[in-house]
Amino acid sequence: MNRLSARSWRLLAAIGFWVLLAAAFITGGLAGLLLGYSAAIWLAIFSLGAWRRQDEFERAAQKFAWVFGGLFGLLASLALLPFILQPGILDPLLALIDRALGGMSNPAAPAIVLGAIWIALGQLVGFVVCWVGWHVTKR
């Protein structure tokens, strides 16, 4: 495991996270919740492993991407909130999340989860855009 490159650790972090997250949504209920936590723990462990194996250039790229991509991704996700509030988009998303949550009694639960996912997704997209931009401009 220690011989794996930073890139391999990053790849494992991303693949494992998305697989576990998808499994969490498909499974739903308590098992789904546990899978969701497992996804977060997996991501944290493998991201830390990748970080420790990266050189300073890559660390600088990721710091830049989190600061600016994370910030602008957050702002963009807020600015684009009206987009997901369209009934044709909001209703199916809420139904999907409600199913994954196992039909929790509180109707606000899917909306809260959707809001959190929307912001996290915005930050993730912002990160990727800035990370790619950094590497393109530093070539």
Add this chain to the structure above:
Amino acid sequence: MKNRIRELRTERGWTQADLATRLEVSRNSVNAIENGKYDPSLPLAFSIAELFNLPIEQIFKRD
């Protein structure tokens, strides 16, 4: 910051990958430093100076 890393590297017949291995950084890092797109940290600058056996100020110059 300007630097003479490309010149010093080619004098020794090293590729960017060779230099990256010696410095324990990625080839992308070496490329970015050589092209003046990225200024290395002080510890990395010292490692570069030690590798080429030159004082830092003979490798890096202000723009």
